[in-house]
Amino acid sequence: MNVVRMGIEANVHKNKGKYKAIVKFAVRALFYYSDTKKMNENFSSVERKLLFKKQPNFLSKFVTPYLCTDFSKKEKIEILSKHYDWFEDKFTTQARHQIYNERLNLLELEIDEQTYLLNLSFERNARKEGELTLSLTDSMLNKMYTISFSVFNNDIYIGGVQGGANDNGFSRTFTKAFYGLRPKSFMVETLRLMATSLGINHIYAVNESGHVYNASRYGKKGKAISLKYNCLWEEHDGQQHDKCFYALPIQSTRKDLEPLKRQKRKLYRERYAWLDQYEQDLHNVISQHTHGTDMTPIQLAKAS
Secondary structure (H helix, E strand, O other): OOHHHHHHHHOOOOOOOHHHHHHHHHHHHHHOHHHHHHHHHHOOOOOHHHHHHHOOOHHHHHHOOEOEOOOOHHHHHHHHHHHHHHHHHHEOHHHHHHHHHOOEEEEEEEEOOEEEEEEEEOOHHHOOOOOEEEEEEEOOOOEEEEEEEEEEOOEEEEEEEEEOOOOOOHHHHHHHHOOOOOHHHHHHHHHHHHHHHOOOOEEEEEOOOOOHHHOHHHHHHHHHOOOOHHHHHHHOOOEEOOOOEEEEOOOOOOOOOOOOOHHHHHHHHHHHHHHHHHHHHHHHHHHHOEOOOOOOOOOOEEOO
C-alpha cells in the first residue's frame, strides 16, 4: 500500500495547500495503517472507486466524525463497508451509477406551474452526514431541502438535514400547496416511505448534541446549525434512542379527524389522500431501481 500515491490521489482536487494535504494524508495513513489498509481493501473495486470522483479523500473518512460525534474509527469503517454492501445488493447497477455520478431522479412535484424534483444522490458536501442524500430541488437543481443518511444492519441513520440558503417564500408556498405539510416534514415522510419500500427495519436520526459539527474538533461550528433537530424528530414521534440518536417510527401516526373542526378535518383528509397517492408513486419508482421488485408505472404527484 503506497500511502504517498494514495495521498496524491486523495488531494487531486486541491490547488491551494496540496502538498501539505498530501503529507497530512500520508502521515495519518501510516499512523492508522491497519485502518487505512482495511478501507483501501473494502473500496478497491472498480465500482466503489467511482466514489472517489466526488470525494477524492473518501478513504480517510474514518478519521473525522461521521454520522454523529460518537462512532469509533473501527465502527465508521464497518458502517461504510456495510452501507455499500447493502446499496449494491438493493439497487440496480444503472441506478447506482446515476447516484454516484449525478443523481437518480425519483419524482416531480408541480406547485403553481413550477416543477420541483425529488432525487437521490451521493454528495461531496454531505460526506460527514451520510452516503445518500435525498434532495428536493427546483427545476434548476437548486436545493430547497436535503436529508442525508447511511444504511447499515438494514437500519437508516440520518446524519443531517438542511434547508435551502434562499427560501424566498418556498416553504410557505409548499405548505399551502400540500395541505399544511411543511417541506422539512415532507422530507421526513418521504424517507419513511422510502424505508418501507426498501424493507428497512428502523430509522435513527441524529440529535443536536450528537451532530458531527458539535464534535470538539470543530470548535464553535456547531453553533451555526440552525435546524432544531430534536424538535423536528419529536414532532414526528421520535424518542431518544441513545446518546446521539432518536428512533423514529417508520409508519407515521395520523390524527383522529373526528374531534377536529370542519375546516381542519377537510385539510387533513386532503393531505392524507395526497400522501396515500404519493406513497404509491414513490413505491412504484423505487421498484424500478431496485432488485426483485415489480415495475408498476409511476404517476405524477401534483398539488391541486
